[in-house]
Amino acid sequence: MNAPDTLAHLVPDIHQREVPLALVEALKSRFHERCSTALVVREQHGRDESSFQAPPPAAVVFAESTQDVADAVKLASDSSVPVIPFGVGSSLEGHLLAVQGGISIDLSRMNQVLAINADDLTVTVQAGVTRKQLNEAVKSTGLFFPIDPGADATLGGMSATRASGTNAVRYGTMRENVLALQVVTASGDIIRTGTRAKKSSAGYDLTRLMVGSEGTLGVITEVTVRLYPLPEAISAAICSFPSIEAAVRTTIQIIQLGIPIARVELIDTNTVRMVNANAKLGLIESPLLLMEFHGSPASVKEQAELVQEIATEFDGTAFEWATTPEERTRLWTARHNAYFSAIQSKPGCRAISTDTCVPISRLADCLLDSVAEANASGIPYFLVGHVGDGNFHFGYLIDPDKPEEREIAEKLNHSLVSRALRLEGTCTGEHGIGLHKMGFLLTETGTGAVDMMRSIKRALDPKNIMNPGKIFTL
Amino acid sequence: MNAPDTLAHLVPDIHQREVPLALVEALKSRFHERCSTALVVREQHGRDESSFQAPPPAAVVFAESTQDVADAVKLASDSSVPVIPFGVGSSLEGHLLAVQGGISIDLSRMNQVLAINADDLTVTVQAGVTRKQLNEAVKSTGLFFPIDPGADATLGGMSATRASGTNAVRYGTMRENVLALQVVTASGDIIRTGTRAKKSSAGYDLTRLMVGSEGTLGVITEVTVRLYPLPEAISAAICSFPSIEAAVRTTIQIIQLGIPIARVELIDTNTVRMVNANAKLGLIESPLLLMEFHGSPASVKEQAELVQEIATEFDGTAFEWATTPEERTRLWTARHNAYFSAIQSKPGCRAISTDTCVPISRLADCLLDSVAEANASGIPYFLVGHVGDGNFHFGYLIDPDKPEEREIAEKLNHSLVSRALRLEGTCTGEHGIGLHKMGFLLTETGTGAVDMMRSIKRALDPKNIMNPGKIFTL
Numbered sequence: 018m019n020a021p022d023t024l025a026h027l028v029p030d031i032h033q034r035e036v037p038l039a040l041v042e043a044l045k046s047r048f049h050e051r052c053s054t055a056l057v058v059r060e061q062h063g064r065d066e067s068s069f070q071a072p073p074p075a076a077v078v079f080a081e082s083t084q085d086v087a088d089a090v091k092l093a094s095d096s097s098v099p100v101i102p103f104g105v106g107s108s109l110e111g112h113l114l115a116v117q118g119g120i121s122i123d124l125s126r127m128n129q130v131l132a133i134n135a136d137d138l139t140v141t142v143q144a145g146v147t148r149k150q151l152n153e154a155v156k157s158t159g160l161f162f163p164i165d166p167g168a169d170a171t172l173g174g175m176s177a178t179r180a181s182g183t184n185a186v187r188y189g190t191m192r193e194n195v196l197a198l199q200v201v202t203a204s205g206d207i208i209r210t211g212t213r214a215k216k217s218s219a220g221y222d223l224t225r226l227m228v229g230s231e232g233t234l235g236v237i238t239e240v241t242v243r244l245y246p247l248p249e250a251i252s253a254a255i256c257s258f259p260s261i262e263a264a265v266r267t268t269i270q271i272i273q274l275g276i277p278i279a280r281v282e283l284i285d286t287n288t289v290r291m292v293n294a295n296a297k298l299g300l301i302e303s304p305l306l307l308m309e310f311h312g313s314p315a316s317v318k319e320q321a322e323l324v325q326e327i328a329t330e331f332d333g334t335a336f337e338w339a340t341t342p343e344e345r346t347r348l349w350t351a352r353h354n355a356y357f358s359a360i361q362s363k364p365g366c367r368a369i370s371t372d373t374c375v376p377i378s379r380l381a382d383c384l385l386d387s388v389a390e391a392n393a394s395g396i397p398y399f400l401v402g403h404v405g406d407g408n409f410h411f412g413y414l415i416d417p418d419k420p421e422e423r424e425i426a427e428k429l430n431h432s433l434v435s436r437a438l439r440l441e442g443t444c445t446g447e448h449g450i451g452l453h454k455m456g457f458l459l460t461e462t463g464t465g466a467v468d469m470m471r472s473i474k475r476a477l478d479p480k481n482i483m484n485p486g487k488i489f490t491l
Numbered sequence: 492m493n494a495p496d497t498l499a500h501l502v503p504d505i506h507q508r509e510v511p512l513a514l515v516e517a518l519k520s521r522f523h524e525r526c527s528t529a530l531v532v533r534e535q536h537g538r539d540e541s542s543f544q545a546p547p548p549a550a551v552v553f554a555e556s557t558q559d560v561a562d563a564v565k566l567a568s569d570s571s572v573p574v575i576p577f578g579v580g581s582s583l584e585g586h587l588l589a590v591q592g593g594i595s596i597d598l599s600r601m602n603q604v605l606a607i608n609a610d611d612l613t614v615t616v617q618a619g620v621t622r623k624q625l626n627e628a629v630k631s632t633g634l635f636f637p638i639d640p641g642a643d644a645t646l647g648g649m650s651a652t653r654a655s656g657t658n659a660v661r662y663g664t665m666r667e668n669v670l671a672l673q674v675v676t677a678s679g680d681i682i683r684t685g686t687r688a689k690k691s692s693a694g695y696d697l698t699r700l701m702v703g704s705e706g707t708l709g710v711i712t713e714v715t716v717r718l719y720p721l722p723e724a725i726s727a728a729i730c731s732f733p734s735i736e737a738a739v740r741t742t743i744q745i746i747q748l749g750i751p752i753a754r755v756e757l758i759d760t761n762t763v764r765m766v767n768a769n770a771k772l773g774l775i776e777s778p779l780l781l782m783e784f785h786g787s788p789a790s791v792k793e794q795a796e797l798v799q800e801i802a803t804e805f806d807g808t809a810f811e812w813a814t815t816p817e818e819r820t821r822l823w824t825a826r827h828n829a830y831f832s833a834i835q836s837k838p839g840c841r842a843i844s845t846d847t848c849v850p851i852s853r854l855a856d857c858l859l860d861s862v863a864e865a866n867a868s869g870i871p872y873f874l875v876g877h878v879g880d881g882n883f884h885f886g887y888l889i890d891p892d893k894p895e896e897r898e899i900a901e902k903l904n905h906s907l908v909s910r911a912l913r914l915e916g917t918c919t920g921e922h923g924i925g926l927h928k929m930g931f932l933l934t935e936t937g938t939g940a941v942d943m944m945r946s947i948k949r950a951l952d953p954k955n956i957m958n959p960g961k962i963f964t965l
Contacts, residue, residue: 134850134852136743136747136850136851136852137850137851137852137853138746138747138851139850178692179690179691179692179696180692181690185690189667190690192690192696192699193663193667202939202943206939207939208937208939208940208943209936209937209939209940210936210940212912212915212916212917212935213850213915213916214848214849214850214881214882214915214916214917214920215848215850215851215880215881215882216653216655216659216664216666216848216880216882216917216920216921217653217848217917217919217920218652218653218654218703218846218917218919218920218921218922218923218924219917219918219919219924219928219931219932219935219936220703220924220932220936220940220941220944220962220963221700221703221704221708221943221944221947221962222653222666222696222699222700222702222703223936223940223943223944225666225696225699225700226695226696226699226700226947228696229692229694229695229696230695234695245749246747246748246749269610272612273610273612273720274720275719275720312790313790313793315789315790315793316786316787316789316790316793319787319789319790372692374688374689374690374691375688376608376610376611376613376687376688376689377610377611377612377689378608378610378611379611406689406690407688407689408688408689408690438686441686441687441688442686442687442688443686443688443690443691443692443693444693445691445692445693446688446690446691446692447690447692448692449692450692450693450694454693457693458693458694461686461693462683462684462693462694462697463682463683465676465680465681465682465683466682466683466684466694466697467694469676469682469697469951470694470695470697472950472951473695473700473947473950473951475950476946476947476949476950477943477946477947488694488695489694
């Protein structure tokens with residue numbers, strides 16, 4: 018089988034390794050009906066939310082325990098066959114594609130909340146638990162888990178891609194919030210990294226080495242994360258601006274003044290139009306900021322007043338406040354519907370998503386030039402951003418049957434990433450490298466650092482079976 | 492040369508590797524008077540604040556640039572000779588001891604502040620810059636660097652040991668605050684990890700792999716860290732309690748309620764007595780909490796009122812407040828003088844320091860039993876702690892000439908660490924493993940995880956020349 022041209026173009030060393038029939042038989046004998054070779058199941062596990070395609074994995078194992086994962090990895094390792102962990106399939110960067118063949122290990126049935134330690138503000142879950150399920154499980158404790166990447170991803174997947182999202186400006190990313198992991202290594206051994214202590218200097222930080230390793234160093238099977246007390250008061254606000262620049266300058270000042278804002282999201286005029294068309298929101302069709310404040314009633318009031326003052330300086334108008342959960346949900350509709358409204362604005366399209374992140378003072382420079390380029394290209398796009406972190410996403414809406422549109426989108430992305438790197442930023446704030454950004458990673462971090470990553474990969478996965486072909490070529 | 496018995500007992504594979512005369516000559520030829528073989532210089536670089544002793548390094552190179560470090564490492568690598576990075580020598584765990592011989596690279600002359608990016612709340616410094624120097628350099632920007640491990644350590648050393656200290660309860664540790672590093676690898680190459688972007692999903696987290704690696708994977712030569720706006724208001728408080736348990740229970744409740752306290756430090760009655768004797772403070776001789784609140788005037792007031800309410804519930808008395816810098820400094824005198832007052836209370840003694848850290852709900856269990864054991868042992872001790880993080884330090888005051896005292900102290904430490912591990916904590920919150928806790932690391936994290944660390948070490952430092960003999964045996 019050959020991969021489509023677009024993928025071959027992006028992944029220079031794509032090749033399908035042989036999966037021996039004996040391995041599939043051994044998996045079936047160990048897992049019975051929990052090992053599937055049905056095409057529809059394999060195809061479902063061989064794609065994600067990216068626009069890439071590859072042949073599906075040879076089999077899918079539905080793990081129900083860490084021992085299941087360890088046994089599947091051991092069998093695969095015996096035959097030097099790749100294994101690809103699968104949560105809910107919400108990767109945007111082709112992480113789940115079996116570009117070198119192999120088997121998919123579906124962890125979605127490992128969905129037990131193992132230990133809620135409310136007194137310590139920690140919770141330990143199996144890797145297949147999703148963030149919404151987790152928040153439902155801890156609701157009665159008065160605590161919550163803030164990381165919200167949009168998709169209802171699994172904690173395992175969020176750990177593997179170092180995910181973040183709207184609340185990261187205040188609560189940090191998975192990097193800051195994972196305390197400990199259980200991991201199945203490339204040899205099928207089970208190890209633990211970290212403890213439930215809030216801090217530690219005990220040896221190499223294997224937890225943070227695994228967080229963001231995109232399945233290439235091991236399969237994450239359990240995750241311990243920090244929880245936070247539900248804020249006594251939450252207040253949301255929406256504010257329109259005459260220009261993207263005004264919205265961005267407002268954000269920069271909020272951050273530079275150290276206001277502990279919990280969310281600050283940019284939505285550009287394009288996206289407001291798409292959301293208005295789709296969800297009949299009747300929003301003013303200009304760039305807007307969606308914000309949220311967490312704290313005591315007094316502190317929330319103080320933060321909100323300060324922010325309104327700053328926004329007014331930059332000609333922010335149409336401030337609207339929401340304090341009840343229902344009103345807040347209504348305000349956030351625009352943000353939550355952005356992606357689907359955009360996709361529906363061009364039937365049959367796929368979104369090519371960018372993910373640059375720059376130091377906050379460089380945000381205006383990075384964004385404004387990229388908006389000008391995107392407008393000049395003629396490709397429709399939406400633009401949303403976790404601007405408080407200097408992170409934003411263009412979604413270029415391309416017709417997958419028109420290679421020339423993909424080419425334009427890739428050029429726009431390339432130009433945007435080059436700009437972000439010049440401004441001392443990164444090609445990916447939260448989506449990961451996957452298949453798409455291997456070249457950018459080299460430019461960003463240099464051959465020496467990528468060689469160090471390769472050395473670690475070779476040392477921990479000598480047969481190169483853990484999600485091979487992602488992050489870098491070996 | 493043989494190491495003293497105490498060290499041989501702790502470090503099973505201690506052996507001195509040969510340092511060829513040709514290497515020393517090559518170093519002298521490259522570095523001239525900046526390469527010293529004077530005994531006094533070597534001895535000064537062959538010890539730290541730990542109670543261990545080993546033969547000094549064969550030579551000391553005073554680096555003035557990253558290229559100096561790279562050249563020294565390359566020369567050492569050619570002869571397979573160990574290199575040990577040296578900042579100010581404030582390690583508590585024997586990190587600086589040349590247990591396998593080799594050369595010391597002193598980075599204290601690499602003390603340039605390279606870039607203050609106040610608009611981005613970041614600063615980049617050479618590794619030899621100390622935290623006080625850094626705070627002096629950024630003072631005029633209205634920003635500060637909060638990590639305060641007590642000693643005026645270098646940023647390189649603080650990174651290498653994943654240091655934290657009194658402000659970590661609010662601002663996190665070096666793990667959360669280092670954004671990017673420049674590192675000289677074991678082959679003498681210069682790499683960069685990370686960017687100035689606040690978050691990133693770009694490949695393996697080499698930054699956090701290096702943070703806490705104790706010089707065993709590379710020499711850190713530049714550090715980019717986060718800064719924070721100086722709080723609009725700062726308020727400090729001191730409060731006495733009838734028992735350690737009451738002070739600890741107060742702390743647990745403060746944390747569980749999510750009050751964003753900036754510092755909460757425990758000082759036990761012993762230590763108060765020692766400080767009173769030494770600094771004539773006239774404090775009530777009972778356990779006390781020292782606290783600090785950062786924020787807007789309204790938020791600081793709110794936090795302080797809440798905390799006073801909680802403390803009163805646990806019979807806290809003699810609340811004293813300080814808002815001016817002078818008054819705050821006076822209140823903190825007790826904490827800052829604790830170590831030296833303790834040392835002076837028993838002339839000629841050395842302190843054997845513990846560093847366990849447990850989940851906050853286990854703090855009382857961990858602390859109270861250990862206090863009882865320490866009291867029963869008859870060894871004098873002081874006890875201070877960053878209790879908001881579940882981290883505390885006993886300092887057992889031993890006469891270095893009485894092996895039986897060291898033995899009792901080690902037994903107390905052993906019992907304390909075992910207890911902390913049973914309570915899902917760590918043997919070291921902030922000092923590192925060094926020479927002293929290799930056995931504890933194995934117990935804490937398991938053979939599988941330590942084997943993974945060893946694999947990484949072998950891959951990145953195949954000649955085992957980077958600060959060998961620390962963290963684990965190979």
